[in-house]
Each structure stands twice: as structure tokens, then as C-alpha cells.
Amino acid sequence: MELRNKFALGHSILAMRQIEDAEVERLRGELPEIPTARVAVVTATYKRPELLQRAVRSALAQTVADHIVIVVDDGGGLPELPGDPRLVACSLSANTAVLGVVLNVGIRLTQSTYVAFLDDDNEWEPEHLEAALAALEGDTVSNPPDVVYTALRRSFPDGRPLDVLSTPFNRRLLAWQSYVDTNSLVIRRFPGLHFSRIRRPRGILPREDWELVYRLSRRLRIVHVPIPTIRYRVNPTSFWSDWASSLSAELPPLPRVDAVELSSELPP
Numbered sequence: 001m002e003l004r005n006k007f008a009l010g011h012s013i014l015a016m017r018q019i020e021d022a023e024v025e026r027l028r029g030e031l032p033e034i035p036t037a038r039v040a041v042v043t044a045t046y047k048r049p050e051l052l053q054r055a056v057r058s059a060l061a062q063t064v065a066d067h068i069v070i071v072v073d074d075g076g077g078l079p080e081l082p083g084d085p086r087l088v089a090c091s092l093s094a095n096t097a098v099l100g101v102v103l104n105v106g107i108r109l110t111q112s113t114y115v116a117f118l119d120d121d122n123e124w125e126p127e128h129l130e131a132a133l134a135a136l137e138g139d140t141v142s143n144p145p146d147v148v149y150t151a152l153r154r155s156f157p158d159g160r161p162l163d164v165l166s167t168p169f170n171r172r173l174l175a176w177q178s179y180v181d182t183n184s185l186v187i188r189r190f191p192g193l194h195f196s197r198i199r200r201p202r203g204i205l206p207r208e209d210w211e212l213v214y215r216l217s218r219r220l221r222i223v224h225v226p227i228p229t230i231r232y233r234v235n236p237t238s239f240w241s242d243w244a245s246s247l248s249a250e251l252p253p254l255p256r257v258d259a260v261e262l263s264s265e266l267p268p
């Protein structure tokens with residue numbers, strides 16, 4: 001699927017990279033300094049002010065103190081956000097409609113050991129970063145991973161529960177099914193970390209997070225933390241995701257576990 005995308009849609013990459021470079025240069029000139037912390041949390045947003053405020057509050061409420069949150073608005077305008085020194089918000093000059101470019105701007109405008117991501121319509125449990133960092137650098141970790149992802153507790157916009165998605169990493173399965181979500185990722189930063197810049201209309205697969213994780217798995221160690229730390233909304237009106245098609249797609253079921261079977265304790 002990705003080879004097809006590169007052939008059919010790859011012509012957009014150069015223009016998107018040029019836009020990304022120009023926005024990073026402009027915004028670096030506007031920021032008083034490059035935000036630095038142990039973890040940089042990147043939130044892409046577009047015209048969802050109320051949901052964005054909830055997402056940002058959940059990111060700032062993490063039990064891990066040494067983190068910053070950078071909100072990158074894709075040209076839709078920003079609402080009033082909490083006056084927290086750990087929060088930086090900026091807007092692109094115009095709407096790109098390319099999620100990878102928006103996230104890449106946030107990555108490139110920060111300095112950190114780790115990078116995490118939170119969509120503007122989702123929220124984290126307070127221990128999300130703590131659980132991920134315990135897996136990345138805990139005292140008992142003899143072969144530390146480069147990428148971790150936690151479990152998602154998914155619900156419909158009206159609050160009705162959908163399921164808990166918790167699937168151990170398997171690259172062969174990932175080649176066919178997307179079970180790692182952007183919101184659950186915490187990645188050890190390395191030079192060149194970036195999302196795909198291909199312009200992907202709604203309904204085009206793989207999406208940016210699926211492509212990223214599969215690409216990184218060629219050379220990086222990826223592990224799953226089976227703790228549901230994401231309050232994930234399946235949003236039919238999502239600007240970037242086509243959930244109507246995803247929910248009706250006839251795909252083999254992913255391995256899932258019920259919330260009652262998941263440990264609520266942090267890994268040692």
C-alpha cells in the first residue's frame with residue numbers, strides 16, 4: 001500500500017518538505033528559545049478548540065514533571081490555552097492538511113530525549129508518560145527499547161465505550177493491520193525522526209502512524225506496555241482520519257483484551 005502511495009501521491013513530498021522547512025525557520029525566529037525537556041509532547045490541532053483544551057490539560061497533568069507540550073495549529077486558529085510555562089503554542093501560516101508536516105514541525109521546534117504525541121481530540125491518563133518511560137529506561141530494563149506504545153481505551157464521541165486495544169508488537173501483523181496509534185507512542189529521539197510528508201486524503205492507507213512505526217521497526221526495538229493510558233475518541237468527524245470506513249472495514253479482528261484483564265499498576 002505504501003509503495004502505491006509513493007507512486008501515486010509522492011509528488012507532494014517535495015512541496016510539503018519546503019513548506020515544513022519554511023515554517024520551522026519562521027517559527028524558530030518567533031520563539032524566544034527552543035523548548036527543551038526530557039519529553040517533548042507534540043499536539044497537532046485544527047479547529048477543535050474545546051477538545052484541544054481538554055487534551056492539553058491532560059498532557060500538562062502528567063506525573064512526569066520534566067516535559068513540555070508544543071501545540072502546532074494547522075492554520076485554523078488557536079483558542080485560549082492554559083498559562084503554563086511548559087506549554088508552547090504556534091500556528092502555521094496556512095492550512096497544509098498534512099498531519100505528518102504538522103507533527104514534524106513540532107518535533108523540529110523542540111529538543112528532548114523523548115518525543116510523544118497527543119491528538120487534539122484525545123486525552124492521556126496522568127501516568128501515561130511515567131508508564132512509557134519506565135519501559136524505556138527502568139532499572140530492570142536490560143535491553144532498552146527505542147519505541148514504546150501503550151494500550152488505548154477507545155470510546156465513541158458520546159462516551160459509550162468501544163473497546164481496549166492492547167496488542168503486543170509483531171512486525172508481521174503490523175504489515176497488514178494498524179494497531180499502534182500515534183497517541184500511544186513515546187520515541188527515543190534520534191536525528192532524522194519524522195513522519196511521512198505524503199499528502200494522504202481521508203481513506204488512504206496506511207496512515208502516518210502506521211507508516212512511521214513499520215518504517216522504524218526495520219532497525220529499532222519496539223515494545224508494548226499493556227496499560228491503557230489513552231482515552232481515545234473514535235471521532236467520525238476527524239479532520240485526518242476516516243473512522244467511518246475504518247469501523248466498517250472487513251478486516252480480521254485484532255487481538256484485544258478487556259479492560260478488566262489489564263493491570264492498573266505501572267511496570268517495575
